[in-house]
């Protein structure tokens with residue numbers, strides 16, 4: 361059985377944390393989109409949060425996303441995990457897959473562009489940057505970003521909306537603040553060079569307040585909403 365009170369409590373607490381963080385830096389909470397990361401969580405819990413007004417769910421594996429989508433529950437999705445080129449077609453075909461957060465190579469960009477063209481849709485994407493240069497994480501380095509942008513900015517079936525990063529886990533979120541700040545500075549820099557990207561996807565259960573203080577427009581929250589992940 362799902363403990364609805366617990367989930368409702370979790371959501372209320374996350375909302376309080378979001379608004380406190382936003383007001384501490386004079387930001388409007390409306391600027392911050394909450395993505396409920398539903399990987400490893402049950403359909404029951406997902407539907408509960410949908411009823412509570414959560415608009416977008418995040419998944420990091422294509423297979424799991426497709427399985428969840430088979431229920432036709434009328435959900436909207438963001439894809440947040442590492443994406444293999446042979447899986448791109450499944451995401452691009454789903455009109456309710458609204459954003460891919462994890463574009464991390466030219467080859468992947470070419471594939472998304474090609475598949476989106478076939479579906480006659482313009483696919484919204486974020487470019488994932490490995491701001492911490494963490495060997496265990498995907499994403500390009502900050503140095504590689506200008507070159508990638510140069511190569512893909514005129515791909516007409518790609519809509520580059522912004523940047524995404526995953527900070528290394530730390531028990532003290534202050535330690536990861538520099539990585540969030542770097543992503544914001546990177547966005548400012550590319551916008552000065554003539555781009556106009558709006559989104560910064562950064563911040564998870566453990567560190568989203570700091571991310572909001574540094575300018576996050578999209579936060580990806582799993583365990584703080586759903587509780588710990590189990591298998592499904």
Ligand SMILES: *Cc1c(COP(=O)(O)O)cnc(C)c1O
Nearest residue numbers: 397420440564565580581582583
């Ligand atoms: C799992 C995951 C999250 C959510 O993590 P929590 O710590 O449970 O909030 C956010 N972003 C990505 C890319 C993830 O894979």
